[in-house]
Amino acid sequence: MLKLLSVHSLLSTSQKPNPVDKTKQETSYGLTKEALCLVPNEDGVSFAPVVLWGSATLVMNSYSMLKYTVFEVYKGFEEVKELMDVGGGEGTAIAKIVSMYPHIRGINFNLPSVISQAPNLQGVEHVSGDMFEFIPKTQSVMLMILRNCWEAIPDYGKVIVVEHYVMPELIENTPDIKRVLYIDIAMMALFHGAKERTTAEFDILAKSVGFVETKIFPLPHGSYILEFLKGGSVESIVVDTI
Secondary structure, X not given: OHHHHHHOOOEEEEEEEOOOOOOOEEEEEEEOHHHHHHOOOOOOOOOHHHHHHOOHHHHHHHHHHHHHHHHHHOOHHHHOOEEEEEOOXXXXXXXXXXXXXXXXXXXXXXXXXXXXXXXXXXXXXXXEXXXXXXXXXXXXXXXXXXXXXXXXXXXXXXXXXXXXXXXXXXXXXXXXXXHHHHHHHHHHHHOOOOOOOOHHHHHHHHHHOOOOEEEEEEOHHHOEXXXXXXXXXXXXXXXXXX
């Protein structure tokens, strides 16, 4: 949160010696006059809710355009024979992929209540189940789910993750980084201890459950496609996260 406010000039920053290790520097933050609009006034009103959510419509509209960029940037589907979308809703995403790569056998995996309402889609098989318990042989946020993906794919399989928000290693004053920082704050507020991961943290997470390599494909506006390789890239699971 402090980093986000500082790139908007709502907080000042300075460097000072670390009180424990004088050879190191740490960042100190201070209020600026522009920050007063985020502090409740005498009536208990502030501008903070507008700052946080004012561009929500723009953010949501960007999702509909992201799928086109995925196919322009990422060519990893060309080598895939079987593809499972874990938590794929009614299967529209996997159906789009199969329509562009008809050699792929598409599987849409979701809860029974969702699958029961899913329409018939060409090239897509609907399979019901709970990804927290079991993923059929052929995400994501929790380590348990990612381990289930590792167990579900063959030795030369891979997991494909479409990650909309990835925390940059270097914080700069750019629109894309501000967008990611907004979501990082929302994660912190809504889920105890939650945060957006960096690509390095995703790599550590994947390797902790047995994946041997992570391939990174940057997309516009701070989004990424991540490939977690078990040992090759023949059959895959695709996970679309937020």
